[in-house]
Amino acid sequence: MQGSRFAFGPFVLDPGAGTLLRNDVPVAVGYRGLSLLAALVGRPGEILGKAELMDAAWPGTAVEEGNLTVQIAQLRKLLGPVDEGGEWISTVPRVGYRFTGAVEQLGDTRPKPLPLPDKPSIAVLPFVNFSNDPEQDSFADGLTEDLITDLSRISGLFVIARNSTFAYKGKAMDVREIAGDLGVRYLLEGSARRAADRVRINAQLVDAVSGEHLWAERFDRGLEDIFAVQDEVTAKIVEALLGRLRAPPPRNRPQNLEAYDLCVRARKLIDDSPQTAREAHLMLTRAVSLDPQYAEAYRWLAMNHWMGWVHWGEPVEPNRSVALELARKAVAIDPNDAGCHWVLGNLLAYERSFSEADAEFAKAFELDPNEADAWATLSDITVLAGRVDVGLEQIRKAFRLNPFPASWYYLTLGQAQYAAREYEAAVETLRRDETYRTSSRRFLAASLAQLGRIDEARAEVEMFLISNPHFTTRHWVMTEPFRDAAIQEHFVDGFRKAGLPE
Incomplete structure (x- = not known):
């Protein structure tokens, strides 16, 4: 890699x-x-x-x-x-x-393999689409993602997040190499074939240390049984790694397969760009119209509205109030979904309802301690509360669960490093290909300015403003969930030195 x-x-x-x-x-x-x-x-x-x-x-x-x-x-x-x-x-x-x-x-220049966690650790590799129809790729991807989510909810397991396992999609690599990259002992591999109203799924659990196949099974079922098959696969893996355990509370499952397909496709698009976000919005709106009790679709739609006013320059209202309403609805429909809780927690923090936000994040981690995106999101909120060391620990935990994450993880890490006054480290993080050319440039500019590299900082500001022409420091401060005046002033100072608009 x-x-x-x-x-x-x-x-x-x-x-x-x-x-x-x-x-x-x-x-x-x-x-x-x-x-x-x-x-x-x-x-x-x-x-x-x-x-x-x-x-x-x-x-x-x-x-x-x-x-x-x-x-x-x-x-x-x-x-x-x-x-x-x-x-x-x-x-x-x-x-x-x-x-x-x-x-x-x-x-x-391969890094040393990551050390194994102190509990059974597993990564679910992308299931291969064995259908003749390439359009069924999203079905195989959705199956993979759902298995990751279900396994993540088992507190006795350490489970790698979706972004990192999908880095291996379509690549032929030795299982030991993949396990070393991700720092896990076990890998789940499989394939899916969907035709008409039938589905065939093959799955096998491999011990990457010994090369031994611990469990393998084939499922031939009606398409309407797909979620029962997911539950069965999860139970078999947990039994193989941990023995028989009491199952966690059941998650809300979609009642409409078209709505499910739309949600799977939308969650890949939601944070790429304003254009893909609009496409995701159409898909998710259609999904909840087809299945009004589909909690996951509501929570992604809530995030879509939140990103609109926080990141994509769309009007604050009605996006802000609609996002909060949708997130509350998602939790009401499925109180056992960790994703619904951390999304609501994030939105509540932006409403300055900090005690409620903290409670929602705590509930999310109670339900799913492996939720990498939740740890990364909480890091941002913790840093702005003035607890910088804790925030750094949280984003590092997110990276361990998700070694090849989405670009916004690097923005969050760079922001935390800036807050910790680790400016050189922040510059190194924010110049990585994964995040450079995104809105993280404002933190790169601030870090360069604090190092006295004013010309470089001004150049980054110029490029940042090309894609963010209406940015002002004042609006950003009003938007972000600051809880600590000194941290707020530190960011404002860096923005001012870099030449960002007041």
Whole structure:
């Protein structure tokens, strides 16, 4: 899952770590220069066009060609001449640039396997769609996600979150390698075939340490029995790993399979962009019209409205009040769904109803201690309450449950690092590919400003305002659930130094 390193002359470039070494000594190189060098070194001898290089260093941003010329000149000065004379980077007039040196790819810089938790640990890999219809991919994905949710509710298990297991979708990898990446002992693999009103599911539980298959079974059922099959698979796994346990309270299940399919598709789109969020809104609205007692659809619809006014620049009202109403309805329909509780807890925090919010999060973790998104969301709220060390612990717990998470985890971590005055760490986090180019740029700009790197901070502010033209610090402060005046002033100070609008 990690990138390769490249050796040329006395240099070793590690794009993933963001480092350049000369004779094992770090070389000071800016983010843009490092991005350009990685693009060139990754394809030695090839001509890379100016547009391609500018996109590598300034992704998603229109810049003058002169910026590229300046960065290339700085790289040449930094690298110096090749031993036998000449330059590492040659110009191809009116076209672009080419890396002329000999490059050796050193291979993957794989991290050490994560230590195993102190309880049985499992990851559910994406079930393979064995139907002839590619449209049934969402059905197989939904099955995988539901099994993750059901297993997560077992307090005696450590369960990896959906984002991280779906990083392996469509990839042929050794189970030991995957287990090492995720820090788990057991993997659940399977396939699903849906045709007309029938479904066939194969599932097997593997011990990645010994390679032993602990349990395997095939289910041929009517489509209407799909949720009973999910319950049966969950029970078999729990019995294999923990013995017979009392089952947790049952979750609300959808009564309409079309509504279920719509919800599965919508939850993949909900936080990608304003455009995909609108698409998700249509799907979820249709889902609750088809199944008015479908709690999960209501809670995702609540999040959709919340993200509209907090992140996508939509009007505060009616989105704010509609979101809260939908979240309360989701909890009323299914009080045993941890997801419904943490979504309501998050919205209550933004209403400044902090005691109610805390109670909802506590209930969520009582029902599902493995809910990574809830830990990450709570971290944000805890940091703004002034309990920065606790907030850092919560986001790190979220990363352990979800080692390859959605981009917003990095925003939350970077914000927590800024609050802890760990500015260098915040810059490193917020410049990762996973979150760079998103609204996290405001925290990157503030961190750079606190380090005295004002020019870089102003450049980030300029790019942030392209996609957030109506941002003001005053509105942001009014929106966020601050509970600590000193923390609030620290963020305002960083925004002001970076040049964000008042």
